Amino acid sequence: MKAAGVSIGEVVRRTGLSVHTLRMYEREGLLIGEVRRDDQGRRVYTAWDIEWLGNCVKFRASGMPLATIRQLAQLVREGTGNEAQRLELLREHRRRVTEQIAQLHDCLALVDSKVAAYEQHLAAGGAGDPWQPPAQAPATTPRPDTDDRQTIKQ
Amino acid sequence: MKAAGVSIGEVVRRTGLSVHTLRMYEREGLLIGEVRRDDQGRRVYTAWDIEWLGNCVKFRASGMPLATIRQLAQLVREGTGNEAQRLELLREHRRRVTEQIAQLHDCLALVDSKVAAYEQHLAAGGAGDPWQPPAQAPATTPRPDTDDRQTIKQ
């Protein structure tokens, strides 16, 4: 059979990571082991390496720090016996991801409301200002009566 | 009426940003204008400032760079006339946010599949290994037959 391995350039094409980043990831221990080399000392990635890198890309895209990927790689590298830890790590990341999704939806709601407001504003030929500071603070009498912030100080 | 303004400490409590960050944002031009000061030179935030900061927090949480927030602030600061630009900027961010949400769902699918696999694995008392490198590359004969990567080289 052929396809015993793939060059770094090919991995760049398949993962979207740069050569620099690929080498960096390896140096930083994000891969399960060192990548094998051919007789010229060039990296030869297995299909499994590539699959793993694909996962890394998704993890990164979802905000998992390199350090965490490193931990996970470490666990997988150590082999059978720590599955519970891996599971915990994954669950933890899952929490963060869902949290992020919630925040993004929150932001989306804001953006949508503003977009709608501006569309309406423009359609109406510029009537009403969707996002204007109130009266643009006349710069005179900027004396805010110190008493307000006292009310909150517990 | 009272509540003419709010101290920086109060804004910290309300926005979740730190004092440092608040001052930094102002220095960096992310606010619509300079924040007004009381007779002691302390910052006095209006309700509108706080609302704006709340938006900034959401923008940041959704990955908008400070530079973009600065741009938007700039547009709003300039006042009526550039609504179309603001709209474009918001739409652009909207695109990014939905893109991010999609990526997160993608990652979520991955994590869920792994989590399910590990749960099953653990429930089965350790049968099957959900995420193991294949045969762990015996370190002998790491000669991958140079011919594969040739096949791709266009």
Next chain:
DNA sequence: CTAGATGCTAGACGAAGGTCTAGGTCAAAC
């Protein structure tokens, strides 16, 4: 009177995650 909050400015520091340079090997193409 003095301690403790709370604020202020200016500027240094730091983590994360990439990205790029310099200098070199090797093999295939011209």
Next chain:
DNA sequence: GTTTGACCTAGACCTTCGTCTAGCATCTAG
């Protein structure tokens, strides 16, 4: 034979965002 393209290592560099320090002012409470 030399040029070109893909790789290699080691290490410097950069950007983005925040945080922290130093040194000082002011107000309020004990």
